[in-house]
Amino acid sequence: MLSLFSFAQSGSIKGKINNSSNTALFGVNTIIKKTTKGAQTNDNGQFEISNVTNGNYVLSISYLGYKTKEITFEINNNTVNLGEIILYEGNELLQEVVLDSKRKNKFSRKKSAYVSKMPLKNIENSQVYSTVTNQLLVSQSVNSFEDALKNAVGVNKLWSSTGRSGDGAGYYSIRGFSVQPQLVNGVAGITNGFINPSNVERVEVIKGPSATLFGSSITSYGGLINIVTKKPYSSTGGSISVAGGSYDFAKLNADVNVSASDKVSLRFNAGYQKDNSFQDYGFKKSVFVAPSLSYKVNNKLTLNFAYEASDNEQTNQTFLFFNRSAPLVFNTVKELNYDQDKSLTNDDVVIKNITQNYRAEAAYKISDNWSSQSIIAGGVAKSNGFYTYLWNFADWTDVSNPQGTPNFALYAQNTNAKTKTLNLQQNFTGDFKLGNLKNKLLIGFDYLESTITDQSSGWGYMHSVNAQGDLIFGEQDVNAENLNAITSKLDNSNIKTKQNVFGAYISNVLNILPNLSAMASVRYDRFEYKGDINDPSDDHQAYNESTFSPKFGIVFQPILNELSIFANYQNSFSYVNPELVPININDPSAGTILQSYDLEQANQIEFGVKTNLFNNKLEATINYYNITVDDKVMGFGTGKTQDGTVKSKGVELEINASPITGLNLRGGFSYNDSETTKSDTLKNLIGLRPAEAGSDILYNFWGDYQFTEGFAKNFGFGAGFNGASDYNTMSDYTNSGGFTLPAYTVYNASIYYENDTFRVSVKGNNITDEVYYSGWSTLTPQQNRTFLASFDYKF
Structure with missing residues (x-):
């Protein structure tokens, strides 16, 4: 009652500010x-100041250049x-500019120019998206892109x-469908290998089928991941960061x-970053430069x-691939009895990735109501x-154990491949009135070209081991010398495939x-795929397709800029590339046929x-979605068929x-119910949850509190957790009998001291040393307990 009484003793002030030409002024300080x-x-010249006490x-x-x-x-x-x-214009300069660099709600961001390709506030956007802000990454001392996405x-x-x-x-599941991070600053960007978060300003996870504005090549039916990089700003400053921790982790970064x-x-x-694996072998090294x-x-x-x-540069992280066509003699981690301390590899068995991304943009203000954005990326x-x-080939090969044992064959390839992309995009945005109705209009065109050149060796068999790393058959040592000896005897491919997509879209x-x-x-999309353009006889693989994709949304705000009720309809599509498959799998001499x-x-x-x-103190989203995918390609290998229907529905909070003051909280929960509802040829999949859907329950929380006064001023601490329910990572392959990854909850905590000049922190990840795994018809052990100390100097 006291709180309500206090609220009643206040009001607000608002208005609209124009210049003498009756043009709205943006960014005026009131x-x-x-x-x-x-x-x-x-941008309409409007302002409002709320919760002003009576008086x-x-x-x-004040505004620069005006009285x-x-x-x-x-x-x-x-x-x-x-x-x-x-x-009115005058010669006065602002005598004082007040900048509030300490945001009240550090883990929220109210507006994005990428989600709808036009500046819309989150509360007025009918689409759901989750933003991982830079302040959240700093609070958690995040040093990997995977850890950043745990907050989405x-x-x-x-x-x-x-x-x-x-x-x-990496692969992630959103709303029951797999997706890779393939969007950088709103356009296609290659993110092969390790993504260094030191150049990430924020991460936007845009939910639901989003092909209408972004096309199908970089999205999935569950959504897409957009990486927003750090950009120049109108000031001089920067930071230097150093960090070190468990398993020889080391990091150095300079941002000026x-x-x-x-x-x-x-x-x-x-920046430079490296760390070793918690297993017996394994490491990652990364160097990057990013001028803008x-x-x-x-x-x-x-x-x-x-x-x-x-x-x-990195060693191959341990992936145990499970047999998809034969019954497994193990269906749980306990039955597999895998020694997670064994990497089953060697430190000189490495793969190197050199990646480059560029983006040039011309932003032009055509008039007070229209602007243009031209992008080459x-x-x-x-x-x-x-x-x-490592592939679980045939459990019965260990004749000493009639019941079978989990054996894995190691295959190797000497990789020599390159992926190249070109993206051209033109957007026109308008903000105008027709009669009394305000419109925000987007008209855009984009062209995406992707070329993959592959001159890698064939696949060579090395040896077979059991789940404890004991040699069953073949070469004793996994090292570069032995792998070179095996792969050098194999023929190298010389394949060059190319695809391009032209899209045109309009949104109002x-x-x-x-x-x-x-x-x-609505979007119009024209897709063209070519087979091996190095082989003139391969022209029969050319594939062309066109389609339209609509999107609708509605937003009602019972309390303007504070509460909105929204609904949307979204469409997406996928071009499935044709492939050559054997006419008779048991008779290679029968040749192949093109499967489209x-x-x-x-x-x-x-x-x-x-x-x-409460003046941006509480930002929340709760939503329900229902996705239906028709004509889904089901199965794998030569058993693929296009007669599936998959339904995915769920709730998110x-x-x-x-x-x-000083306390920032972020939390989330999601439940996804995904199943195959139709398949005439693979009826055994009906009613099952697809393996790409991942866990049906996911949750995360992080809290950060910094003292703002008293003897502990500038000290702070953070704590949180993230977790998932168990799930069957082999549900698509019913012959296997399935394999269940166990549920887990991982706890993290930190303590720090931060002022305007520096920040020093200590962070503990997985502080209870939880044993947990990820996988998609595979098994990969995840990081155990680690500690990290970091120091950031700001200038």
């Missing part, structure tokens, strides 16, 4: 004198609307990054930004350039070295009422609620809160 309350105008005040309005204006007003349990306010609601890790050609980035004038800003970010430049040519045109190059990723995998957000908006979008596929189609219905309450 401050209530002798208080800490203030706001900036939005008489003076509002100071400062002061207006007196009184609050008496009401909202004061000042209407339109005119600022409903994201389940399936595979670690392998570095192999074509699909070397220089702004010689208001027109030019240059940022240079570079922003040049404001004039008030209408700004040019932005960004480049990132990395050189990564691309990248190159190389995979060189040994890629090995119509404000029917100030608190009611509707979105309508129709488009897969996904449709989603979703609704939910978003909040931004994400909360970002800052209830008191």
Whole structure:
């Protein structure tokens, strides 16, 4: 009751600020004198300051190049609307600029320009997305991209990054469907191998089928992962970071930004990171450089350039591949009896990845209502070295044990491959009124070209071992010399495949009422795939397809900018490349036949609620979704068939809160129910959860508190956990009998001291030393308990 009474003794003030030409001014500072309350105008020139205690005040309005204006007003349990306010140009400069660098809710971000390819606040966007902010990455001392994604609601890790050609980035499951991180700053970007989070400003996980704006090549039916890199800013400063920890972990990073004038800003970010595996063998090393430049040519045109190059080297992380066509003699980790301390590899069996990504952008303000964005982006990723995998081949080969034992055959390839992409994109955005209806309109075109060149060796058999690493048959030692001897006898491939996609899209957000908006979008996509263009006789593999993809959404805000109810319909599709398959699997001399596929189609219905309450102290999203995928390609190898229907539905909850000064909380929960509902040829899959869906229950939490006064000022601590339910990683392969990965909960904690000059912290990951695994028809042991100390100097 006291709280309600206190709330009743306050009001708010709002208005709209224009110049003498009646053009709305964006970014105008409005401050209530002798208080800490203030706001900036939005792109419509509007501002609002809430929770102002009853009394008489003076509002100071200031903007660079304009004369400062002061207006007196009184609050008496009401909202004061000042209407339109005119600022006149003058020679005054701002005498004082107040920047609030300490955000109240550090783990939330209210707006994104990438999710809808136009600036929309989260609360007015009918699509659900989860943002992992830089402040959250710093709070958790995150040093791997995998750890960053543990903070995104409903994201389940399936595979670690392998570095192999074509699909070397990690695999994750979102809303029941697998996806790789293939989007950088809103356009296609190659992320093969290890992604260094030192150049990541934030990560956006955009939920649901998103092909309407992004196409099918870089998305999945469950969503997509967009990596936003660090960019130049109009100031001079930076940081130097060093860290060290368990298993010889070491890190050095330098991030420097220089702004010689208001027109030019240059940022240079570079780092080195390495660590060893907790197993008997294994390591990762990474070096990256990332320069970026922003040049404001004039008030209408700004040019932005960004480049990132990395050189990564790693041993093959342990992947135990399970037999998909024969019954397994083990169905649980306990029955497998795998010695997780054994990597079953060697430190000179490594794969190297050199990756480069570039992006050039021209942002041009055509008029007060229209703007243009032109982007040229691309990248190159190389995979060189040994890629090995362990396959559970035939359990009955150990004749000393009639019941069978888990034996694994090691196969190796000397990889020499390159993936190259080129992305051209043009967007026009408009913000205008038709009559009394406000419109935000996007018109865009993009072209994506991808070329894969593969000159790798064939696959060679090395030896067979059991789950404890004991040699069963073949070569004794796994090393580069023995692998070279085996793979050098094999023929090398000389394959070059190419695909390109042209897309055109249009999207409009119509404000029917100030608190009611509707979105309508559609995309046209033209896909072309070529087979081996090095082989003239392979032209029969050329494949072309076109399609349309719609998207609709509606948002109603019962409390403007604080509470919204939303619903959406989203569509996506997938071009499944044709492939050559044997006419008769038991008779290789019978030759092959081209197997082609129709488009897969996904449709989603979703609704939910978003909040931004108590002056951004509580941001939450709760939603329900239902996805249906038709014409799904089912099975594997020569047993593929396109007659499947998969349904995936679930609920998600994400909360970002800052209830008191210094305390920031983030938590999430998701439940996904995914199953195959139709398959005429593979009826045994009906009713089963697809293996790519991962765990059905996922949850995460992190809390951070920093003392702001008293003897402990600037000290802070953080604690949290993340976990998943158990799941059958072999559910798609019913002949195997299935294999269940156990449920887990991993706890982490940190303590730190931070001021404006430096930050020193100590972090413990998996502090209870939980034994847990990831996999997708595979088994990979995850990191055990580690400790990390870091020091950041800021200038």
